Amino acid sequence: SEWITKFDIDGMRIDTFKHVNPEFWKKFIPKIKAVAAKAGKKDFPIFGEAADADPETLSTYVAGGQVTSVLDFAFQKKVKSFVQYGYSAEEMAELFNGDDLYTTARTSAYGLATFLGNHDMGRIGYFLATAISSDNEKDLLERAKLANATLFLLRGGPVTYYGDEKGFTGTGGDKNARQDMFATQVLDWQTELRIGSDPIGGASSFSIKNPLEDQIAELQRVIADNPGLRNGNQEVRSAKNSLLITTRRLKGDEYIIALNG
Numbered sequence: 001s002e003w004i005t006k007f008d009i010d011g012m013r014i015d016t017f018k019h020v021n022p023e024f025w026k027k028f029i030p031k032i033k034a035v036a037a038k039a040g041k042k043d044f045p046i047f048g049e050a051a052d053a054d055p056e057t058l059s060t061y062v063a064g065g066q067v068t069s070v071l072d073f074a075f076q077k078k079v080k081s082f083v084q085y086g087y088s089a090e091e092m093a094e095l096f097n098g099d100d101l102y103t104t105a106r107t108s109a110y111g112l113a114t115f116l117g118n119h120d121m122g123r124i125g126y127f128l129a130t131a132i133s134s135d136n137e138k139d140l141l142e143r144a145k146l147a148n149a150t151l152f153l154l155r156g157g158p159v160t161y162y163g164d165e166k167g168f169t170g171t172g173g174d175k176n177a178r179q180d181m182f183a184t185q186v187l188d189w190q191t192e193l194r195i196g197s198d199p200i201g202g203a204s205s206f207s208i209k210n211p212l213e214d215q216i217a218e219l220q221r222v223i224a225d226n227p228g229l230r231n232g233n234q235e236v237r238s239a240k241n242s243l244l245i246t247t248r249r250l251k252g253d254e255y256i257i258a259l260n261g
Helices: 022-038 055-063 073-085 089-097 124-131 137-153 187-191 211-225
Strands: 012-014 046-048 233-240 243-250 253-260
Touching: 022 046, 055 073, 073 089, 073 124, 073 137, 089 233, 089 243, 124 137, 137 211, 137 253
Parallel strands: 012 046
Antiparallel strands: 233 243, 243 253
């Protein structure tokens, strides 16, 4: 509660959510939300981290009343494959066909926290660099942009891992995906691959522009002007090989999203 009242935080990601008894969360989370509401935070998102890519397991934390949202590891797994290699649109459609598992009077799959990579498993840039030759800078950048488009334009609430907007790749999970944004003295980080720009050397990432941050900013502007792209009802229209087509519908407006791997 003090994090809210003293430090003015705006939401919570709860680590290792599945290792705590459900009875605890059912008491703890409503009290935290009550403190947030009293502090004037009408919208205080809380999502749990349960590292499991099976929707039938993930959905139990939401549909079972423990929390209204979890990190969507199932989404991450399917999107990772789609943007790495450019096929399996059918598997993306299959993922969304299971969205009803999260539906209750208060919850739905639209409240899930979607993401591409994290500090434990590694960055989306790393996954792309393992699938495409690092010499092919153009393809790497295009696939990174495809990854961002899937994250921001499909259902759920997008969570961007810091540094992805600067083209960070890293060399794997855990410690190797936690690079400095400021000027670093770690030699491996100074010379590692960057998508959309050169290795950072002794510079600060805050002072270097990257085309991925421009793309993310543009996506956010388009979504702000067209709320249906974030809040609209999603329907899969076609999913075959490398092409996924969905629509988002809100208040009479309909948007078509076509993602070509």
